[in-house]
Amino acid sequence: MTANWAAFTEAEPDLARTAEERFGAFTHHVLATLRKDGSPRTTGLEVRFLNGELWLGMMPDSLKALDLRRDPRFALQANPGEGQSMGGGDVRIAGRAIEVEDPEQKAAYGEEVEPPEPFHLFRTELTEVVRTFVEDDKYLVVQIWQPGMPLRTIKRT
Secondary structure: OOEOHHHHHHHOHHHHHHHHHHHHOOOOEEEEEEOOOOOEEEEEEOEEEEOOEEEEEEOOOOHHHHHHHHOOEEEEEOOOOOOOOOOOOEEEEEEEEEEOOOHHHHHHHHHHHOOOOOOEEEEEEEEEEEEEEEEOOOEEEEEEEOOOOOOEEEEEO
């Protein structure tokens, strides 16, 4: 089961807002894709939350775009920031990236974001959003959301 960003935001507005803030705090994040041989590839990436979707834009024929065309599964981790603080916690998103081929959709995205042309554009379908943070300098808290499931919260000392 998957959900787009709007469905996630409707299901868990607080966690969605926190995730957007974490991704908005820095420009570059880490995307994991799968190579032809199944091994992981990690690369830097900018993301956009726009019109109820989480978008991934990429340079033409970049290896990460070719990976996603072959196997749409991805994991995305918000830039943790400088030092040890992890302000706002660690946020990870997993799902499937679906390439947008429709010229009108790509043009609308291009007008809003103004990426260098040409570019690959992927719309995401989420399978999981995870936030990990420290509460009261005592607890490690893990929040896990999956489509169709209630938010799970795990606290450890």
